[in-house]
Amino acid sequence: MDRSRRDFLREIGRVTAGAPVALAAPAMAAAPAAKDAGKPQPHWAMVVDVGKCIGCQACTIACIMENATPENSFRTFVSTYEVASGATVNAYMLPRLCNHCDDPPCTPVCPVGATYKQADGIVVVDADRCVACGYCVQSCPYDARFINRETRAADKCTFCSHRVEAGLLPACVETCVGGSRIFGDLADPNSEVSKIAKTRRAEIRVLKPEEGTNPNVFYLGLDPRFEGRVDGAPTLWRPSEPRA
Amino acid sequence: MTSTVTELLYVARDPAWAPWAVTYFFLIGLSYGALALSLPGIVFGATRWRNASRMALLGALITGLAAPVALLSDLGNPGRFLNFYLHPQASSWMSWGAFFLPVYVGLLLLYAWAALAPEMRARIDEGGVFAPARRLLGGDERPALVKIFGLLALAGAMLVALYTGAEVMVARARPLWGTSLLPFQFVATAFAGAAGMTIVLNRLFGDDAVATESLLNRALATSLVFVAAIGALWFAIALLLPTSIESQALAQVANSSVWRLNALWLGLAVAIPFVIAFAKPVGSGWFTGLLALNAAWMFRWTIFIGGQSIPKTGAGWYSHPLELGPEGLLGVIGTAGLVLFIAIALTSLLGWPREASSDAADAARPSSVLRA
Numbered sequence: 114m115d116r117s118r119r120d121f122l123r124e125i126g127r128v129t130a131g132a133p134v135a136l137a138a139p140a141m142a143a144a145p146a147a148k149d150a151g152k153p154q155p156h157w158a159m160v161v162d163v164g165k166c167i168g169c170q171a172c173t174i175a176c177i178m179e180n181a182t183p184e185n186s187f188r189t190f191v192s193t194y195e196v197a198s199g200a201t202v203n204a205y206m207l208p209r210l211c212n213h214c215d216d217p218p219c220t221p222v223c224p225v226g227a228t229y230k231q232a233d234g235i236v237v238v239d240a241d242r243c244v245a246c247g248y249c250v251q252s253c254p255y256d257a258r259f260i261n262r263e264t265r266a267a268d269k270c271t272f273c274s275h276r277v278e279a280g281l282l283p284a285c286v287e288t289c290v291g292g293s294r295i296f297g298d299l300a301d302p303n304s305e306v307s308k309i310a311k312t313r314r315a316e317i318r319v320l321k322p323e324e325g326t327n328p329n330v331f332y333l334g335l336d337p338r339f340e341g342r343v344d345g346a347p348t349l350w351r352p353s354e355p356r357a
Numbered sequence: 358m359t360s361t362v363t364e365l366l367y368v369a370r371d372p373a374w375a376p377w378a379v380t381y382f383f384l385i386g387l388s389y390g391a392l393a394l395s396l397p398g399i400v401f402g403a404t405r406w407r408n409a410s411r412m413a414l415l416g417a418l419i420t421g422l423a424a425p426v427a428l429l430s431d432l433g434n435p436g437r438f439l440n441f442y443l444h445p446q447a448s449s450w451m452s453w454g455a456f457f458l459p460v461y462v463g464l465l466l467l468y469a470w471a472a473l474a475p476e477m478r479a480r481i482d483e484g485g486v487f488a489p490a491r492r493l494l495g496g497d498e499r500p501a502l503v504k505i506f507g508l509l510a511l512a513g514a515m516l517v518a519l520y521t522g523a524e525v526m527v528a529r530a531r532p533l534w535g536t537s538l539l540p541f542q543f544v545a546t547a548f549a550g551a552a553g554m555t556i557v558l559n560r561l562f563g564d565d566a567v568a569t570e571s572l573l574n575r576a577l578a579t580s581l582v583f584v585a586a587i588g589a590l591w592f593a594i595a596l597l598l599p600t601s602i603e604s605q606a607l608a609q610v611a612n613s614s615v616w617r618l619n620a621l622w623l624g625l626a627v628a629i630p631f632v633i634a635f636a637k638p639v640g641s642g643w644f645t646g647l648l649a650l651n652a653a654w655m656f657r658w659t660i661f662i663g664g665q666s667i668p669k670t671g672a673g674w675y676s677h678p679l680e681l682g683p684e685g686l687l688g689v690i691g692t693a694g695l696v697l698f699i700a701i702a703l704t705s706l707l708g709w710p711r712e713a714s715s716d717a718a719d720a721a722r723p724s725s726v727l728r729a
Contacts, residue, residue: 168366192671193366198359205362209670218530224452225440244440245433247373248451254530256370256669265434320670324530338362342609345362347673 155298156234156329157272158306159286160317161208163334165293168193168206172285172294179273179284183263188270189285194345207339208294210285211236211257211270212320212328219249219258228267234299234329235274240266254324272296299329309333364672372665372677375684377431380692381424382521382657383550385458386543387650388421389514390551392465394576399472400507408569412558414469415709416551419699421465425458427692430683450524457520461513468506471499473707480708487706494706518544525660532606533664538591545583546656552577553630553649556642562709567639574638577649581631584652588627609667613674619659626652 173190182188189210196203213236220228220236227243230236238249243266250258250267261268273283281287286296297304302311310317310331318335319328338344391413397403398410429435441455478495481488522540529535556573563569595603610616630648633641666675679685704710 187368190368191366192364192368195363195365197361197363204365221446221448222451222527224446224449224455225437225444226446227440227444242437242440242444243434244437246431246451247433248449248524248528250370250373251528251534251665252530254669256671258373259370260373260433342668342670343362343364343672345364345672347364 153300154232156300157213157277158234158297158299158329158331159210159213159272159283160295160306160309160331160333162293162295163205163207163332163336165291166191166206166208167291167293168204169290171288171290172208175284175288176270179276180271182268183261186259186261186268188257188268192343194339194343205336205339207332207335208285209255209257209320210330211253211272212255212326212330213270213272215327215329216325218252218254218324218326222248222252224248231274235272235277236269237271237274238267238269240264240268243267254321254326306331362672367668367671369675370668372662372675374661374665375431375688376658376662376679376686377427377684377688377692379654379657379661380689381427381431382543382661383654384420384424384427384692384696385517385521386547386653386657387550387554388417388424388465389461389517390544390547390549391417391420391555392468392510392514393548394551394555394573395472396507396511400504405568405572408564408566409555409559409572412563412569413551413555414472415562415700415703415707416554416558417465418469418703419696420554421462422699423692423696425462426695427688428458430688450520450527454517454520454524457513457516461510461517464506464510464513468503468510470494471502471506474499476707483708490706518547529602530669531664531667532602532609533660533667535602536591536594536606538587538594538603539660542584542587542591542656545580545587546653548580549577549584549627549630549649550653552580553646553653556646557650560642560646562704564710570640570642571638574634574641574645577645578631578634578638581627581634581649581652584627585631588623615674616663619663623652623655623659626655 168191170191173187176182176187176189180188189208191206191208194205194207196205213230213234215230215234217230217236220230223229223243224246225242225244227239228236228249229239240261245260245265245267247260247267250260253269258267258269260266273281273285276283276287283294283296286294295305295309297306299306299310301307313333316333317331318333318337318340319331320335321341323341394413395410395417398406398408399414403410429438432438441452445456446452474494474496475498477491478497481491481495483491519540522543525534525543526537526539527535552573556570556577559569559573591603592607594601595607598604626648630645630652633648634645662677666677668675681687683691
């Protein structure tokens with residue numbers, strides 16, 4: 114078990130006892146604050162250490178299995194690149210997911226209030242209210258959303274909030290072979306993510322900082338060439354394309 | 358040392374807005390543009406606009422009634438459309454649009470009824486399947502009511518033009534959409550398309566007088582000047598202001614041969630009807646009308662379908678071949694069929710085209726006189 118996972122499990126009892134995470138509806142999201150007045154409200158975040166990612170896609174598969182996403186739909190995946198400098202060729206892996214922004218562009222555009230940011234920082238979709246208009250999909254700068262063909266609603270990473278509520282780690286973090294994904298509570302100064310934020314502040318980057326979305330997914334070792342739209346030769350394989 | 362990046366693995370996202378969205382923005386643009394063209398002859402009493410405005414009102418009705426069907430079809434979950442009204446969101450332009458659209462269509466229907474009631478009353482005795490409808494809807498001339506409903510419908514049209522432009526403009530995650538010029542581009546191309554549609558309708562259902570076609574071709578040429586001017590301004594901003602969102606958009610597509618072809622096509626779609634409408638305003642109606650409709654459609658197709666082919670984070674392009682089913686070609690053809698049905702129903706109700714009147718016949722084409 115990697116260090117981040119140990120830390121998380123050690124702290125999870127305190128977290129879940131102190132501030133249960135609301136999941137289903139806006140009304141429920143407001144409830145914990147009233148019920149647990151005085152208790153610290155978690156602010157969930159993820160740090161992705163790019164240097165530890167080996168591109169095994171175990172997180173991709175774990176997410177699919179956990180969240181039953183339809184074929185060719187992904188809440189998270191690891192985009193993979195070949196970077197050639199002269200005779201030297203390296204692989205570069207960049208895990209991508211919803212950034213659970215503090216200023217999410219996807220939520221204010223929703224015409225029915227089906228997507229919103231919970232008090233714990235997680236951006237969720239109420240699939241029972243969503244009309245699948247796709248407006249949030251268009252507004253996300255990270256291409257992190259899609260229309261789920263089976264639920265006929267907007268879909269995205271929820272930091273596995275149902276697992277977090279139960280005191281578990283998100284499926285992608287749980288399965289990460291290299292310990293690249295570190296999940297925790299930014300409001301807790303003793304959490305691993307808080308410690309990283311404090312001790313490695315200069316190394317932390319986010320995707321598309323110019324968008325001003327204030328993401329809660331932070332990257333260590335992020336090459337600036339991959340912060341925004343990647344300027345490179347197109348992909349070799351796209352799962353959405355018809356199979357030959 | 359320079360390095361090269363090759364994307365080995367990425368996930369292609371399907372377009373969240375299907376050709377239904379293109380169809381909706383096309384039809385609603387034609388409708389509010391045509392409504393504006395209907396005002397001079399019907400509301401403000403400009404005699405030389407009389408026939409052109411009647412044709413424009415017919416076009417506004419046809420497209421205004423068909424557009425909401427396309428919009429509803431673009432929803433992934435159309436059965437939940439009531440949520441727009443149960444959970445309105447002030448921060449969402451789409452939410453505002455859910456209220457603006459029915460207001461506009463409702464006012465358009467009232468305006469059309471007030472303007473056309475005398476024509477229906479005049480045909481009450483003709484019988485046929487539409488006789489009961491003519492008896493129900495026919496009525497006296499009420500110029501004051503026509504003016505009130507016409508101006509209210511114009512206000513509704515302006516709200517629709519505002520929301521459809523702003524709705525897309527605020528999605529700044531796509532630099533191609535994020536330009537503040539987009540609402541103006543939508544309006545200018547909508548007017549061009551509406552003028553084109555009215556020219557075609559005039560050929561089909563109007564008095565076919567050369568004066569009407571000349572008038573509409575001049576309106577078309579004027580609107581195409583605005584389309585070209587806004588396009589030129591967009592390119593100027595993109596080239597002169599490197600930090601602008603227009604510059605980002607241009608940088609994303611500048612190296613693509615497909616996008617260069619798109620730009621050429623759009624340029625020709627604007628230039629050719631302008632030249633024809635300007636140089637030969639009479640006798641060119643089918644060409645200028647259909648080419649203007651093509652320009653309005655192409656602009657929206659390029660913005661929506663082309664815009665969604667640009668990945669926000671990945672390299673290269675998403676490939677979105679046109680689906681043949683309801684989400685693609687069948688949807689477009691089906692909507693065209695709906696437009697045709699509404700056109701036939703409305704013109705049958707109104708009894709259009711009528712025989713050329715004596716004053717119109719003087720200025721009508723030889724073919725029109727022969728037909729009459």
